[in-house]
Amino acid sequence: MSERSGLNCVICGVGGQGNVLASRLIAQVLLARDEHVKTAETIGMAQRGGSVASHVRGGHPQSPLVPKGCADCLIAFEPGEAVRCIDYLAPGGTIVVNTQAAQPPVAALQGIDYDGSEALAYLRALPGVQLVEVDGASICEQAGSSKVLNIALLAAAVKSGALGITREELEDAIRERVHPRFHEMNLRAIMLMSE
Amino acid sequence: MPVKLLMGNEALGLGAIHAGVNFVSGYPGTPSTEVLETVAKHNDGSIHVEWSTNEKAALEAAAGAAYAGARALVTMKQVGLNVASDPLMTLSYIGVEGGLVIVVADDPGPISSQTEQDTRNFAQFAKVPLFDPASPGEAYAMIQDAFELSERHHTPVIVRPTTRVSHACGTVKTRGGVADCGASFANPTLDDDDASWERHVPSGFTKDTQRWVVFPRTSYLNHGKVERRAAAIADELSFGYRPNRIEMSGMGHAEVTRAFEERGDKRFELGIACGGISYHYVMEALEMCGLELPVLKIGTPYPFPAKLATEFLEAVDEVLCVEELDPVIERELNFLCGFEFLANTIHGKLDGYFGYAGEQNVEDICDVLADVADLGDRGTVLMSHWDSRDIRTVPAVTPKPELPPRPPVLCAGCPHRASFYAVKRAVGKRKAVFCGDIGCYTLGNAAPLDMVDTCLCMGGGITVAQGIETVDPDTLAFGFVGDSTFFASGITGVVNAVYNQHDMIVCMLDNSTTAMTGQQPHPGTGRTMMGTEVEPLSIPRILEALDVDCQIVDPLDFERAVQAVRDAMDKTGVRAIIFKSPCIYLEPPAHPAVKLDLDACIDCRACIKQLGCPALVVEDGHVAVDESLCYGCELCCKICPTDALREGGSDE
Numbered sequence: 001m002s003e004r005s006g007l008n009c010v011i012c013g014v015g016g017q018g019n020v021l022a023s024r025l026i027a028q029v030l031l032a033r034d035e036h037v038k039t040a041e042t043i044g045m046a047q048r049g050g051s052v053a054s055h056v057r058g059g060h061p062q063s064p065l066v067p068k069g070c071a072d073c074l075i076a077f078e079p080g081e082a083v084r085c086i087d088y089l090a091p092g093g094t095i096v097v098n099t100q101a102a103q104p105p106v107a108a109l110q111g112i113d114y115d116g117s118e119a120l121a122y123l124r125a126l127p128g129v130q131l132v133e134v135d136g137a138s139i140c141e142q143a144g145s146s147k148v149l150n151i152a153l154l155a156a157a158v159k160s161g162a163l164g165i166t167r168e169e170l171e172d173a174i175r176e177r178v179h180p181r182f183h184e185m186n187l188r189a190i191m192l193m194s195e
Numbered sequence: 196m197p198v199k200l201l202m203g204n205e206a207l208g209l210g211a212i213h214a215g216v217n218f219v220s221g222y223p224g225t226p227s228t229e230v231l232e233t234v235a236k237h238n239d240g241s242i243h244v245e246w247s248t249n250e251k252a253a254l255e256a257a258a259g260a261a262y263a264g265a266r267a268l269v270t271m272k273q274v275g276l277n278v279a280s281d282p283l284m285t286l287s288y289i290g291v292e293g294g295l296v297i298v299v300a301d302d303p304g305p306i307s308s309q310t311e312q313d314t315r316n317f318a319q320f321a322k323v324p325l326f327d328p329a330s331p332g333e334a335y336a337m338i339q340d341a342f343e344l345s346e347r348h349h350t351p352v353i354v355r356p357t358t359r360v361s362h363a364c365g366t367v368k369t370r371g372g373v374a375d376c377g378a379s380f381a382n383p384t385l386d387d388d389d390a391s392w393e394r395h396v397p398s399g400f401t402k403d404t405q406r407w408v409v410f411p412r413t414s415y416l417n418h419g420k421v422e423r424r425a426a427a428i429a430d431e432l433s434f435g436y437r438p439n440r441i442e443m444s445g446m447g448h449a450e451v452t453r454a455f456e457e458r459g460d461k462r463f464e465l466g467i468a469c470g471g472i473s474y475h476y477v478m479e480a481l482e483m484c485g486l487e488l489p490v491l492k493i494g495t496p497y498p499f500p501a502k503l504a505t506e507f508l509e510a511v512d513e514v515l516c517v518e519e520l521d522p523v524i525e526r527e528l529n530f531l532c533g534f535e536f537l538a539n540t541i542h543g544k545l546d547g548y549f550g551y552a553g554e555q556n557v558e559d560i561c562d563v564l565a566d567v568a569d570l571g572d573r574g575t576v577l578m579s580h581w582d583s584r585d586i587r588t589v590p591a592v593t594p595k596p597e598l599p600p601r602p603p604v605l606c607a608g609c610p611h612r613a614s615f616y617a618v619k620r621a622v623g624k625r626k627a628v629f630c631g632d633i634g635c636y637t638l639g640n641a642a643p644l645d646m647v648d649t650c651l652c653m654g655g656g657i658t659v660a661q662g663i664e665t666v667d668p669d670t671l672a673f674g675f676v677g678d679s680t681f682f683a684s685g686i687t688g689v690v691n692a693v694y695n696q697h698d699m700i701v702c703m704l705d706n707s708t709t710a711m712t713g714q715q716p717h718p719g720t721g722r723t724m725m726g727t728e729v730e731p732l733s734i735p736r737i738l739e740a741l742d743v744d745c746q747i748v749d750p751l752d753f754e755r756a757v758q759a760v761r762d763a764m765d766k767t768g769v770r771a772i773i774f775k776s777p778c779i780y781l782e783p784p785a786h787p788a789v790k791l792d793l794d795a796c797i798d799c800r801a802c803i804k805q806l807g808c809p810a811l812v813v814e815d816g817h818v819a820v821d822e823s824l825c826y827g828c829e830l831c832c833k834i835c836p837t838d839a840l841r842e843g844g845s846d847e
């Protein structure tokens with residue numbers, strides 16, 4: 001964690017991937033610890049497949065947005081979006097990234113070959129950064145739903161230690177904020193990630 | 196008092212409930228929508244909650260409720276107030292009996308809006324008090340204060356969150372009226388710790404033509420009253436209302452005032468004036484830069500707390516104004532300097548330190564602070580922590596790869612895609628203009644559909660088409676409109692077309708919901724925000740009553756849809772095609788994801804090039820279907836020249 005008192009985390013991806021729930025779950029954990037929390041989420045037009053980012057801050061934050069260079073952890077639902085948000089990461093911070101690229105329809109149209117590999121290579125070459133690569137597709141397949149990508153990435157971030165929260169805390173937050181119908185599937189994703 | 200994680204809009208909704216609100220109306224619009232939805236969600240049935248047909252209807256209905264002594268809340272986005280401006284301007288003169296609060300959410304960026312208009316100007320123009328919350332916690336307290344002020348001064352009041360307040364979450368102590376960030380007026384029922392709140396009891400409507408009927412003579416008299424009211428409220432808000440305050444590194448208002456007095460003639464060289472979310476950006480920037488400066492926080496930009504601001508101006512030399520959108524606080528301070536013969540220098544947008552467009556952020560404010568602090572010799576200003584040209588980001592060793600742009604797109608399986616494509620195919624090379632409108636279907640402008648030539652404002656597509664068609668009679672004019680937009684402000688445009696003999700085709704994109712703003716019900720859906728099912732209004736019957744020739748087709752029945760457009764093209768006058776198929780969020784997919792037969796696919800990419808469906812991707816240099824995204828609408832199957840795209844269930 002940075003010298004600032006609380007957690008600073010940015011979660012980025014593509015609208016529709018479950019970004020908002022991910023930030024609410026981290027916020028829920030901090031709230032359960034009686035911390036003051038702020039989050040900022042992208043709600044609106046960009047939710048239709050555009051670039052979205054959620055910010056979560058613990059401690060006693062002023063701004064709901066993490067300033068550039070201050071994120072302890074950057075959680076990315078796909079490699080290119082991690083690069084788009086890289087300026088938020090603090091030196092020595094952690095990146096948790098799903099290695100499977102999400103192709104924007106314009107890429108195929110404009111003949112841009114985008115498979116995320118260049119973005120991943122860039123992330124791998126960043127000095128002094130802890131990079132956690134997650135094979136999201138395989139976790140989702142094992143958990144039986146593409147909807148658990150957000151939880152799998154959160155679980156990987158928890159495991160990396162970058163969030164300073166425990167697996168039990170994450171599980172409690174899911175029980176608190178997610179519909180019981182989806183508990184089992186999400187807890188399974190955490191189990192798969194924690195192995 | 197329970198501490199909750201609340202989104203700003205939830206805090207506003209709960210705050211209104213805890214203020215005893217009786218009547219809530221509004222029209223959806225990002226970033227305001229969740230305020231009304233929160234009230235509906237927590238409604239025990241005793242509050243009337245409605246999505247009105249548009250903002251004007253919402254405000255007028257709420258005004259009636261407030262005339263009858265109810266506490267009424269109206270919610271909308273900033274451009275919604277343009278629609279509701281007619282009733283607002285007069286309501287300011289007429290006033291209310293019960294408290295009337297209008298939540299108008301501004302959207303710096305803009306992130307999801309047509310304009311970056313600043314509602315603080317609207318408040319000045321309409322002479323209606325405005326509260327400008329800086330956080331969800333302050334929003335919770337302020338909306339309760341707003342009801343109280345509205346009732347006491349018989350005026351409508353605006354509460355104006357911005358996106359980073361509306362769509363930010365914060366920890367808020369709820370109930371009892373005191374959120375963790377700001378005190379209220381000395382009002383015992385609001386300050387109460389025992390968590391009790393009471394439903395306001397409306398007095399009922401009392402007839403009084405002098406009061407409720409607008410006439411030139413009464414308006415002359417009311418105009419004077421409105422000005423006196425604004426002056427009285429400005430004085431009241433200048434001292435003792437905590438959201439307006441002077442503070443400095445942890446010192447409260449009283450301590451800072453004392454510090455000012457102790458310094459005597461020795462003024463601070465630099466102070467900051469700010470409001471809304473920028474207040475929190477400023478406090479964080481000061482912390483990051485290690486600066487201790489007096490800060491004037493403005494929570495009620497209209498009526499401007501001039502006495503408080505004058506006290507601040509007398510204690511500092513230069514002032515940096517930090518606010519999003521228009522330089523409202525900055526202009527007020529410049530005005531005060533002239534009015535009170537003060538010699539301060541005011542920095543901000545007017546002298547170019549900040550830009551007008553877009554959001555602010557902590558980093559930019561740090562940069563500007565560095566620049567301002569660099570000006571001349573400043574003993575107290577030490578830019579010890581911040582070197583603006585060296586933001587502490589991770590140093591990269593390889594250059595950043597070029598990233599594909601990622602604009603929002605119509606969902607995989609969106610019926611609008613099929614409707615646009617049917618029109619495109621039917622029109623072919625004929626000269627035509629496609630006048631679009633506001634909603635998910637605005638996204639039909641993107642390649643490869645490229646089916647939106649104009650988009651102005653809600654309801655404007657149908658009418659803009661009429662103007663173009665008149666000037667360019669050889670152009671086939673299409674006006675696209677969504678179902679919610681049709682009810683909100685499209686009907687008048689159709690009436691105009693029929694009456695004035697225009698020649699155009701209305702394309703009604705009826706997806707049975709208000710999709711763009713998050714699938715709200717509307718008059719055509721038959722569901723109300725009170726949870727009741729009512730008879731849905733029939734769009735074809737409305738059009739038929741207007742003598743409009745009308746066809747109904749399922750856009751996913753591709754060939755019939757194209758034929759319907761062709762039939763309409765062969766006619767003249769005002770004719771309509773209703774493309775009826777639900778938004779994918781309303782129903783689970785009717786068919787499984789489609790399958791691509793790799794042997795049959797010649798990789799011509801016609802599907803991608805013509806439809807732009809996000810589920811059609813290129814994988815390892817070849818077309819592929821992303822099954823996690825495909826909704827099984829089967830539109831692409833009808834386009835593939837080799838029938839390589841097939842129904843999902845067919846040949847496993």
Ligand SMILES: Cc1ncc(C[n+]2csc(CCOP(=O)(O)OP(=O)(O)O)c2C)c(N)n1
Pocket residue numbers: 222223224225272274275278309633634635636653676677678679680681704706708709710711712
């Ligand atoms: C004056 C005004 N009020 C509200 C909005 C917010 N808004 C954007 S799109 C939309 C309605 C879209 O519904 P519909 O016409 O049914 O199209 P859909 O999104 O379902 O395709 C609304 C209310 C706005 N942009 N302008």
Ligand code: SF4
Pocket residue numbers: 048604605606608609610611635706710711778779780
């Ligand atoms: S939300 Fe509904 S209407 Fe909007 S793009 Fe998606 S499918 Fe289409």
Ligand code: SF4
Pocket residue numbers: 607608609788789806808809810811820824825826827828829830831832
């Ligand atoms: S069937 Fe074809 S057009 Fe429809 S959602 Fe699936 S891939 Fe997209």
